[in-house]
Amino acid sequence: xxxxxxxxxxxxxxxxxxxxxxxxxxxxxxxxxxxxxxxxxxxxxxxxxxxxxxxxxxxxxxxxxxxxxxxxxxxxxxxxxxxxxxxxxxxxxxxxxxxxxxxxxxxxxxxxxxxxxxxxxxxxxxxxxxxxxxxxxxxxxxxxxxxxxxxxxxxxxxxxxxxxxxxxxxxxxxxxxxxxxxxxxxxxxxxxxxxxxxxxxxxxxxxxxxxxxxxxxxxxxxxxxxxxxxxxxxxxxxxxxxxxxxxxxxxxxxxxxxx
Amino acid sequence: xxxxxxxxxxxxxxxxxxxxxxxxxxxxxxxxxxxxxxxxxxxxxxxxxxxxxxxxxxxxxxxxxxxxxxxxxxxxxxxxxxxxxxxxxxxxxxxxxxxxxxxxxxxxxxxxxxxxxxxxxxxxxxxxxxxxxxxxxxxxxxxxxxxxxxxxxxxxxxxxxxxxxxxxxxxxxxxxxxxxxxxxxxxxxxxxxxxxxxxxxxxxxxxxxxxxxxxxxxxxxxxxxxxxxxxxxxx
Numbered sequence: 001x002x003x004x005x006x007x008x009x010x011x012x013x014x015x016x017x018x019x020x021x022x023x024x025x026x027x028x029x030x031x032x033x034x035x036x037x038x039x040x041x042x043x044x045x046x047x048x049x050x051x052x053x054x055x056x057x058x059x060x061x062x063x064x065x066x067x068x069x070x071x072x073x074x075x076x077x078x079x080x081x082x083x084x085x086x087x088x089x090x091x092x093x094x095x096x097x098x099x100x101x102x103x104x105x106x107x108x109x110x111x112x113x114x115x116x117x118x119x120x121x122x123x124x125x126x127x128x129x130x131x132x133x134x135x136x137x138x139x140x141x142x143x144x145x146x147x148x149x150x151x152x153x154x155x156x157x158x159x160x161x162x163x164x165x166x167x168x169x170x171x172x173x174x175x176x177x178x179x180x181x182x183x184x185x186x187x188x189x190x191x192x193x194x195x196x197x198x199x200x201x202x203x204x205x206x207x208x209x210x211x212x213x214x215x216x217x218x219x220x221x222x223x224x225x226x227x228x229x230x231x232x233x234x235x236x237x238x239x240x241x242x243x244x245x246x247x248x249x250x251x252x253x254x255x256x257x258x259x
Numbered sequence: 260x261x262x263x264x265x266x267x268x269x270x271x272x273x274x275x276x277x278x279x280x281x282x283x284x285x286x287x288x289x290x291x292x293x294x295x296x297x298x299x300x301x302x303x304x305x306x307x308x309x310x311x312x313x314x315x316x317x318x319x320x321x322x323x324x325x326x327x328x329x330x331x332x333x334x335x336x337x338x339x340x341x342x343x344x345x346x347x348x349x350x351x352x353x354x355x356x357x358x359x360x361x362x363x364x365x366x367x368x369x370x371x372x373x374x375x376x377x378x379x380x381x382x383x384x385x386x387x388x389x390x391x392x393x394x395x396x397x398x399x400x401x402x403x404x405x406x407x408x409x410x411x412x413x414x415x416x417x418x419x420x421x422x423x424x425x426x427x428x429x430x431x432x433x434x435x436x437x438x439x440x441x442x443x444x445x446x447x448x449x450x451x452x453x454x455x456x457x458x459x460x461x462x463x464x465x466x467x468x469x470x471x472x473x474x475x476x477x478x479x480x481x482x483x484x485x486x487x488x489x490x491x492x493x494x
Binding site for chain 1: 273274275276277278280281282283284285286288289290291362363365366367369370393394395396398399411412422423424425426427428429430431432433434435436437438439441442449
């Protein structure tokens with residue numbers, strides 16, 4: 001099994017600088033799960049476009065449906081989309097992984113093993129996700145919930161610790177996050193390897209989830225402004241860039257021939 | 260998790276998994292055995308070099324391929340996705356992969372075909388999609404087109420075709436091989452044809468044949484789909 005994992009790992013990573021290993025020491029890694037409304041992927045789209053992150057490579061695996069097409073972002077017009085893209089900000093020590101396809105369930109476990117191996121040297125990993133809005137049982141509850149490993153909590157005590165916490169999220173304790181895809185399994189896999197990891201998700205419904213995406217980025221910024229650096233002037237507001245791949249998010253205009 | 264009974268709320272299934280797995284089922288899914296190419300008896304299983312590797316992918320593409328461009332080609336192996344095949348045209352030095360659209364296994368099949376893509380001098384991918392998948396702010400312009408043909412990336416051999424624009428993209432084995440060749444900085448020509456008739460008929464097949472001819476792939480002049488005993492016409 002170990003051998004098989006290593007074999008796949010070497011095959012799945014492609015870096016533009018031709019390196020065979022991804023150096024994520026001291027990096028914060030953000031991973032979206034493929035969730036309800038694709039909100040986490042949309043949030044990563046906003047992060048990549050707003051911070052003009054640089055594409056450094058791709059991941060490929062049989063768990064990912066291959067895709068190919070024109071660049072999704074204005075700031076990197078010569079790139080091509082692929083099923084799993086890696087973006088980096090060297091100054092902020094930030095790595096964002098972007099998925100563009102759903103997963104094939106029967107290969108997902110091996111993919112997760114490979115992904116955790118690849119990123120286990122990271123300073124911290126943040127998994128973004130969403131859950132069905134009707135899974136929020138109490139209307140007064142926060143629309144946000146999180147899970148964090150003990151080492152992540154210790155490192156972010158000021159933001160997450162009890163009454164004095166900066167963020168007002170509810171700690172999730174359930175066995176499943178319905179609508180959240182493989183987020184919880186990925187969280188557990190990182191936790192088992194002692195990687196400081198947090199899973200942050202929002203309760204939401206299918207529809208136009210672009211607002212949910214910007215709310216996820218805003219909320220994440222509350223927790224980790226040091227690495228996101230999404231601040232503009234002194235009023236705490238920040239400007240997000242919408243990528244060109246969001247054009248026609250709900251399909252074409254209705255053709256005139258219909259009327 | 261869903262409740263299909265009449266009058267009951269139907270809870271949407273998860274988006275995460277293409278093959279309809281739910282979050283509470285995921286833990287019990289067993290890893291799949293590795294797919295293999297099914298070689299014909301007496302065929303050498305070692306990947307070999309070719310002048311051109313052609314990947315033609317789309318719904319009902321096997322039938323078109325068999326009737327239009329596989330006359331002089333020998334079957335090398337069956338590809339484990341529906342009725343997909345790999346043929347070898349020795350006189351032209353061309354490998355022709357005919358790929359029925361099957362996104363679930365497309366990642367695996369891409370891995371199986373990469374050794375052939377690695378050894379090929381040139382790679383041509385053509386993806387056939389229904390016209391309804393095409394996104395454009397000027398969609399009315401295309402309403403009477405039989406087919407909309409675009410190159411992907413502008414590195415194709417046919418410079419007369421315009422480049423595909425975001426948010427359009429292709430998915431599947433052709434996309435996987437094109438993506439792999441591109442990241443390896445090896446030449447690749449990728450095209451997508453959005454057609455208004457699938458399976459391809461006499462008229463809808465013309466743009467595909469024209470593109471194949473331009474790319475130097477031998478094929479017939481005019482494609483006639485095989486006659487069928489059944490029809491949707493009820494008398």
